[in-house]
Amino acid sequence: MSQKNKSKKIKFVAVGDNHGDMVDTEAAKQLFDFIQDYQPDEVIHLGDCFDFRSLRSGASGKEEAESLHDDVEAGLQFINELKPTVFHYGNHEDRISHFIHSSTNGIVKDFCQDLDDEIVSNLKKVGCRKIYPYHAEEGVHTLGLVRTVHGYTCGIRAVEEHAIHYGLEEGAVLMGHIHSIQQTNAKRYRGTVGFSGGCLCKKREMRYAKNRLATSKWGTGWMYGFVHNKNWKVWQAHRVGEKFIFSHHQE
Secondary structure (H helix, E strand, C coil): CCCCCCCCCEEEEEECCCCHHHECHHHHHHHHHHHHHHCCCEEEECCCCCCCHHHCCCCCHHHHHCCCHHHHHHHHHHHHHHCCCEEECCCCCHHHHHHHHHCCCHHHHHHHHHHHHHHHHHHHHCCCCEEECCCCCCCCEEECCEEEECCCCCCCCHHHHHHHHHCCCCEEEEECCCCEEEEEEECCCCCEEEEEECECECHHHCHHHCCCHHHHHECEEEEEEEEECCEEEEEEEEEECCEEECCHHHC
């Protein structure tokens, strides 16, 4: 048997957008139970593990004055339970980077730097091997023919755009960011399939999204599958009613 045929099948779970203290704790519990059963080799966090809404551009009044304590604690607890091997910074984590590099207030800059250091330290403690910045070129993880990113556009064609931009021939691109559960075949040479895996947050509590029609598209879930040589498979676990539907027994 050739060495190529002996290569190991790598199982993975990809999940994101739990948004700190906005997390749906029951959904998170079912995710952790699923991981315990599925036993993936790679656990990929797709970003927005924290919400940091008081750091949002345009935040004002009560939102701007809100403490980050509960948000940070919830995000770190999620990291400690998930134990990601790969972590993508999302646009919400990038809010602290913005203050580190552009704030004119030294106290704010130091606080955000300490916060970023704490996140990185906790990731390394749980065994995270790769931490990617929120960067359209540098924030890309490759696992065989499957690539993962947080996400950089959120329009109606976002999943297809990411598949076309990042996809390998006959591969797949998995993204977070848009909170919806989608799959689309991209119109490109030899094909690439794009996937969006939903979120693990409570959308009714995310007040800054309450006026957006796209919020009604949000779904609760995660993605999982395997890569083996040039073969891959992605499934989407999604909540229907009160239960999550998944089918990894088909693997």
